[in-house]
Amino acid sequence: GVEVGPQPQGVLRADILDKMRKIVKHGLDFVQLFNEGREFPPCTIEVFKIMEKVDYPRNKNDEVIAIIHPKLQDQDWQPLNNGDPLFLTLDGEVIAYKGDCTVYPTFINEAAYYEKKQAFVKTVKMKLTAKHIRSSIL
Numbered sequence: 001g002v003e004v005g006p007q008p009q010g011v012l013r014a015d016i017l018d019k020m021r022k023i024v025k026h027g028l029d030f031v032q033l034f035n036e037g038r039e040f041p042p043c044t045i046e047v048f049k050i051m052e053k054v055d056y057p058r059n060k061n062d063e064v065i066a067i068i069h070p071k072l073q074d075q076d077w078q079p080l081n082n083g084d085p086l087f088l089t090l091d092g093e094v095i096a097y098k099g100d101c102t103v104y105p106t107f108i109n110e111a112a113y114y115e116k117k118q119a120f121v122k123t124v125k126m127k128l129t130a131k132h133i134r135s136s137i138l
Helices: 014-035
Strands: 043-054 066-068 085-089 094-096 120-130
Antiparallel strands (some): 043 120, 085 094
């Protein structure tokens, strides 16, 4: 499957559809070239590994007591460092990120994850290396 976003539920966006078409085309081009015997050299790519799902702050009655901080909103895949603002309580108190490493939040404040008690997902950036590949069928 391919998920390209962000895109609000029930909304069709031309830019997101265009990105989805491009990535599917690249995937199909790769399969065709691989099946034709093309050799692909080794490569290294940057990826984001999911580390933890983070819930909204809640009180003892399991009620949400803070919202995503405005400086974090719409900052998917951007670095989040120790001390950066995460949440803003309804009383105006800032709740900062307390972590020992830089993380890259994603799925920030997405409606589809609210009922799953997920304010965002913490990811870390890492590099993956792939060896060269070639179809052995030829």
